[in-house]
Amino acid sequence: MFHIYCPHCCEHREEEEFHVKGQAHIARPVDPEALSDEEWGNYLYFRKNPRGLHHELWVHNAGCRKFFNVTRDTVTYEIKEVYKVGEQPSVVSPADKV
Amino acid sequence: MSETNSAVAIMNQVPGSDADVRGESPLHHVGLADITDQSNGDAGVVFSEAGLLGHLTLRCEPSSPLIAVAQTILGIALPLTPLTSVEQGDLVVRWIAPDEWLISLPNDQVFDLETRFRAEMNGHHSLVNGSGGMTVYKLRGRHVVDMLKKSTPVDLHDSEFPVGKVVSTVFAKSGAVIRRTGESEFELVVRRSFADYIWLWIQDASQEYGLAVAS
Amino acid sequence: MSQKNRLQSGGRINRDQPMSFVYNGKNLQGFEGDTLASALLANGIDVVGRSFKYSRPRGIMAAGAEEPNAIMQLGSTEATQVPNVRATQQELFDGLVSGAVNGWPSVDTDLMSYVGKVGGKIMPPGFYYKTFMFPQNMWETYEKFIRKAAGLGRTSYETDPDLYDKVNQHCDVLVVGAGPAGLAAALTAARSGARVILADEQSEFGGSLLSSKETLDGAPADAWVSSTVDELGANKDVVLLPRSTVNGYHDHNFLTIHERCTDHIADKAPTGKARQRLHRVRAKWVVLATGAHERPLVFGNNDVPGCMVANAVSTYINRYGVVPGNELVLMTTNDGGYQAAFDWHEAGRKVIAIVDTRQSPKGACVAKAMDLGINVITGSAVIDVAGAKRVTGVSVAPISADGDMVTGSVTKLGADTVASSGGWSPVIHLAGHCGSRPVWNEEILGFLAGPTVEKRLTAGAANGEYTTAGAIAQGIEAAKTAIDALGKSAVDVVVPATEAIAQYPAMTLFHVPHVKRTALAPKQFVDYQNDVTAAGIELSCREGFESIEHVKRYTAMGFGTDQGKLGNINGMAITAKALGKTIPETGTTMFRPNYTPVTFGAIVGRDRGELFDPERFTAMHSWHVANGAKFEDVGQWKRPWYFPKAGETMQQSLDRECLATRESVGILDASTLGKIDIQGKDAREFLGRVYTNAWAKLAVGRCRYGLMCGEDGMVFDDGVTACLGDNHFIMTTTTGGAARVYEWLELYHQTEWPELEVYFNTVTDHWATMTISGPNSRKLIAELTDYDVSAENFGYMDWREMTVAGVPARVFRISFTGEMSFEINVQANFGLHVWEKLFEAGEKYNLTPYGTETMHILRAEKGFIIAGQDTDGSVHPYDLGMGWAVSQQKPFSFIGKRGMAREDCVRENRKQLVGLKTTDPNVVLPEGAQGVFDPKAPIPMPMVGHVTSSYWSANLGHSIAMGLVKGGLDRMGEKVYYPLADGRVIEAEICSPVFLDPAGERQNV
Known part of the structure; x- marks a missing residue:
């Protein structure tokens, strides 16, 4: 049972107030018709499954109903940070750094 | 009336007093009035339903100039700090989300308020009447916190949940908007369809403290 | 007093408060402050259970949560039975009824023990896997016998009263x-x-x-x-x-x-x-x-009742005033163990010997023992125990300094109790x-x-x-x-003064050697509850299990109610030695919740009975109950399923409800449909992006049906959305899809298109919704409103604001039955009032309430789909024959457009939704039945799709069905066959799913 800080309510709440919506930062292609089936399939279905830091989209569905992002360590389950939709993570794994 | 505002439909949903229409709160079928007579003076939890109130959901960006307009109409400052509420007379305004407030007031004042909002709020916002879909449970008593601890995972300790704080959260397997209205007084806003379940739950969770029903 | 092991004084028990209890049918006495275990020991009860595999008699080993043997069935009535309670953790109360959980027919004469006695050789680790796996179909038979013989207690079939x-x-x-x-x-x-x-x-x-x-x-x-x-x-x-x-x-x-x-x-x-x-x-x-927890040592026959961990002996004496025997032999690897012998001696009973495994221990403890005149045998170990249902003696032998082997001759000592201490975990x-x-x-x-x-x-x-x-x-x-x-300032607390006693170093010893090698030595138990022996662990290692996690599963070490609290460290040490590794290299198994067993009651809490899951009610629910509705669960909603009259079968009720609606007027409580209020200047644009069809031109006062797809192009919800104002819409969703659709809209708004000015608010509970449907519906509503409800003024797919039965209402001319319909929405507080007024006025039209089942039949007669029943996440609008509801001309690439253009979505021979008319009109296809084109094809026959909806239509006088069929839309008139489990094969003709009024003349009036 995670204890998650909601960046909109500005306090920690129990996991049962939230839903996880999978990997964060997957933008809908601007022109879907320009994509091949393979590219579309990648957008639609292919997700990371990292051992370590993962950026996830969550929604505070029993609270303010706002979506936000969580950086979580998939090994220790530590939540390293939460940040609002549209913002970028500050905790990233070396492999993801450009 | 501006063009924007006419694009939204509002309706006085409350029958006129001449129509002889009986309104029924979500707990009407329980017959709380009959239970009240059996109330036990020693009860640790005292319950009442404040049904048939008007409830409006206001949506607006907190940075919008419309916030000031809304405050003028309401005659009360909108709570902009998360998880806070304001109360003045019959009017309660609860923070629900950064761009959402739940306003409660007598049901027969709802249409006037909607009318004023439509006339004066020029810009992006919404005001939605949800009066039929909610009811208010009032809970007090020396064991009210103990009972609520069985029902919701939020921390209700005085230091974390002072009077005036409001949270939308899980209540048993349903949800509620919980507000502390006094040292040992809380109010729950619950959805109509879950009202019976939550009432059953409160009875069960109050069992060891004794439950009384107040009118 | 029968409490032969009870001391006259001492302990934290209240001798003024005797308590009667029952153990295995015997009436016994204890005192307030006892545990069940201390009371049993006070009464001289030696055998408290039988071991899991060998059915060996077992006694109380410990005094706390780590107790592996004294596992009790409690309960004085059938309803209050509780299995697997550790006697060491159960406080005694007056009237407690207890019994051993295992042992069949009883712990004292256990039939299974003969299996055990015939020899451990026939039950090595993996015995059950190896013996009872073949033939496979016999496993269930074996299992019943094994469970009965070896089981750990039972639960009651009666309702728990607590x-x-x-x-x-x-x-x-x-x-x-x-x-x-x-x-x-x-x-x-x-x-x-x-x-x-x-x-x-x-x-x-x-x-x-x-x-x-x-x-x-x-x-x-x-x-x-x-x-x-x-x-x-x-x-x-x-x-x-x-x-x-x-x-x-x-x-x-x-x-x-x-x-x-x-x-x-x-x-x-x-x-x-x-x-x-x-x-x-x-x-x-x-x-x-x-x-x-103190570790017992692993030595021969170390499970005979009377063998205990040293600290438990002290606890029973000092806390409960019980000496669990008369003659003690203590074996220890450390100074701490001596305390048990001192306490025993002080209680006035005989310490036969302290067997210290250390070669030449010195220090305060040893000196004290000598002073008390206790025989201290150093450099030695208890290698074997004599006795069956109680220890009668021990074999002591000198051992090497590293503890690996016996180095001298064996001495036998008489004793009834053997306490051991291998240190602490x-x-x-x-x-x-x-x-x-x-x-x-x-x-x-x-x-x-x-x-x-x-x-x-x-x-x-x-x-x-x-x-x-x-x-x-x-x-x-x-x-x-x-x-x-925490950012607070800590207040000082002073440590109280204690007497410090210098300790002589302990010896590392887990497994006591025997004169024979382990495999041939008497059984040396590591895990008592699961009958895991040192020999068993060594065998597992020889058989190739090298990971401690595998050894655990092969031997069952650490399973059961005690989860290896006493045995695991010893077992890991023995595994390490057998593998030639160190203990840290071998590692531990994972500890998992729960530490000790938890009752299901505590886990369930108050989520049972009527509180098991929320039951959601509409504003008219009390009317449905009063009028005999049978209810169906739709999500958490209780929806009327049908309204039987006295003596009617379900089918008779449905036939009556269907006919009444098509012939006069029926009424449905539709309040449970999801309703979402959508406002903002970009509301229309948003609708165009989430629905497959066009919304740009829907006029105020009009309604439109829409299909909602996922990005994969598959239908996931549908419903009617009405234009309330230019920037204001109300969307309806399926009952079960309401929360999902609402979150879906917010997801796209918050994460993809935050620039669109639109707000969504759920108003499902706010409106009470009742649909009157049938040729007399207009006459009925006209009696309750002053508004002109004529077709000219209020046509099909219009909505209007009006007063119905004195209550302001929004009324929608939408139809899910194919009949002329009026969907009346009022603030839910006034819903029951309007509902009752409709019945008052509707009596002359035989206004008939109907439930979800009749709704399903009526819509199926019209070929209207139910998302989630006729779709399953693999069906796009074209598969449904609903291409008319997809607008490929919209400028924005709406959700689902790209998905349904994928190669697989546009190929030939996809499963498509069609009508199915059985050759025998009286046969109703079972929903879910799989179709084939050639019923004579060899098994496995190629399956071509399943029946999604199927009913008896009283209106049409024959059965109707819809189903998915490969290439179905191009196979009109062809036959498809449904072979059933009972051997029947039902033949059906592929047809249009619209069975009634294809031109829509009944609804569009």
Whole structure:
């Protein structure tokens, strides 16, 4: 049972107030018709499954109903940070750094 | 009336007093009035339903100039700090989300308020009447916190949940908007369809403290 | 007095308060303050159970949660039966009824023991896997017999009469264990102003101090305990939880505590009181002060009743005033074990010998033993035990300094009790629940809690600190660390003065050698509950199991109710030795929740019966109940399914409801449909992006049906959306899809298109919705409104605001039955009023209430789909023959457009929704039946799609069905066959799904 800080309510709440919506930062292609089936399939279905830091989209569905992002360590389950939709993570794994 | 505002439909949903229409709160079928007579003076939890109130959901960006307009109409400052509420007379305004407030007031004042909002709020916002879909449970008593601890995972300790704080959260397997209205007084806003379940739950969770029903 | 092992004085029991109890049908006496175990020992009960595999008689080994043998069935009535209660943890109460859980027909004469006696050779590890696997179809037969013979208790089929409670707790510091370290930690944290929870599994706080003869600041230890507990009890921010086991340590410092509120009073809790309570605790910091368990040594026949861990002997004497025998032999690897012999001696019974495995131990303990005249045999071990249902003697032999072999001749001694101490194992189970691996500590010869990301600290014996003063100091230190981290200032607590006794170094020994090699030696038990022996572990290693996790599963070591509390470290040490590795190299198995068994009642709490799951009601629910509706669960909603009249079968009710609606007028409570209010200047644009069809031109006052797809192009919801104002719409969703659709809209708005000015609000509960449907529906509504409801003024797919039965309403001319329909929406507070007025006016039209089943039939007659029934996530609009509801011309690439253009979505021969007309009109196809084109094809036949909806249509006088069929839309008139499990093959013709009024003349009026 995670204890998650909601960046909109500005306090920690129990996991049962939230839903996880999978990997964060997957933008809908601007022109879907320009994509091949393979590219579309990648957008639609292919997700990371990292051992370590993962950026996830969550929604505070029993609270303010706002979506936000969580950086979580998939090994220790530590939540390293939460940040609002549209913002970028500050905790990233070396492999993801450009 | 501006063009924007006419694009939204509002309706006085409350029958006129001449129509002889009986309104029924979500707990009407329980017959709380009959239970009240059996109330036990020693009860640790005292319950009442404040049904048939008007409830409006206001949506607006907190940075919008419309916030000031809304405050003028309401005659009360909108709570902009998360998880806070304001109360003045019959009017309660609860923070629900950064761009959402739940306003409660007598049901027969709802249409006037909607009318004023439509006339004066020029810009992006919404005001939605949800009066039929909610009811208010009032809970007090020396064991009210103990009972609520069985029902919701939020921390209700005085230091974390002072009077005036409001949270939308899980209540048993349903949800509620919980507000502390006094040292040992809380109010729950619950959805109509879950009202019976939550009432059953409160009875069960109050069992060891004794439950009384107040009118 | 029959309590032959009870001392005349001493202990924390109340001899003025005798208590009667029943064990295996025998009436016995104990005292207030006893556990069931101490009372059984007081009465000289030796055998309390039979072992799992060999059915060997077993006695009480320990005094706490680690007890593997004394597992009891409790309950004086059938309804209050509780299995698998450790007698060492069950407080005695007057009238307690107990029995051993295993042993068949009884523990004293157990048939299965002959299996055991015939020889361990026939039951090696993996015995059940190896023996009972073949033939495979016999396994169920074997299993029943094995379970009956070896089972661990039983539960009742009757309803549990008790209440169980669950409560959410929050604190700054949760202290687990109220021994010296835990009390000190709680005191320090409380004095520093923290919110503290202190939980301990025992009836009293104090832990080891309750059975200790130590002094603190010159006073008996329990004086310090009482003053500390008193101070904590007076602090309003401290929650004290005795009889409460912290059973699970979950992520982010979420812990569960199982409190047994009334199990010490009676079987059944007093009326209105909870029997047990599960605390769900979110703690900012956790201090584990969970103590340590003494390890017994592994030696021949070490399971004969009378064999105990040394510390348990002291606990029974000092805390309960019970000496569990007459003649003691103590075997120890360390000074700590001596205390049992001293306590035994002081109780006035005979210590035959202290067998110290160390070659030449020196120091205070040895000297004291000599002074007391006790025979101390050094450099030796008890290698075997004689006796069956009770120890009668021991074999002692000298052993090598490394403990690997017997070095001399065997001496036999008479004794009825063998206590052993192999050192202590810190109780670190909770520390491992979140995945942290224990770390071996050579200094204490035990595992300590490993590193963690949780805000968790350990103190006292749980941290390998076995002195009282040291434990208290660590408790204070741990609390200070937590307090500092919480940003509070820690208040000093002074460590009380204790007497320090110098200790002579302990010997590393787990497995006592025998003159024969392990495989041939008498059974040397490691895990008592699962009958795992040293020989069994060695065999597993020889058979190739090299990981400790595999050895555990192959031998069953560490399974069962005790989860290896006594045996695991010994087992790991023996495994390590067999593999030629060190203990840290071998590692440990994972500890998992729960630490001790938790009743289902406590887990369930009040989520049972009518509170099991919320039941959602509409505003008209009480009318439905009063009018005899049968209900169907749709999500959490209770929806009327049908309204039977007296004597009617379900089919007769449905036929009546269907005919009445098509011939006159029926009424449906449609309040459960999801309703979402959508406002904003971009509302129309948003609708165009989430629905497949066009919304740009929908006029105010008009309604439109829409299909909603996922990005994959598959239909996931549908419904009608009405234009209330230019920037204002109300969307309806399916009943079950309401929450999902609402979240879906918010997801796209918040994450993809935040620039669109639109707000969504759910108003499902706000409106009571009732649909009157049928040729007389207009006449009916006209009687209740002044509004002109004529077709000219209020046509199909229009909505209007009007007053119905005195109540302001929005009425929608939409139809799910294919009949002329009026969907009346009023604020739910006035819903029942309007509903009843409709019935008053509707009597002359035979207004007939109908439920979801008739709704399903009527819509199927019209070929209208139900998302989730006729679709299953693999069906796009074109598969449904609903291409008319897809606008490829919209400028924005709406959700689903790209998905449904994928190669696989546009190929030939996809499964498509069609109507199915059975050749025999009286046969109703079963929903879910799989179709084939050639019923004579060899099995497995190629399947071409399943029946999604199927009913008897009273209106048409024949059955109707819809189903998915490969290439179905191009196969009109062709046959498809449905072979059923009962051997029948139903033949059907592929047809249009619209069975009634294809031109829509009935609804569009």
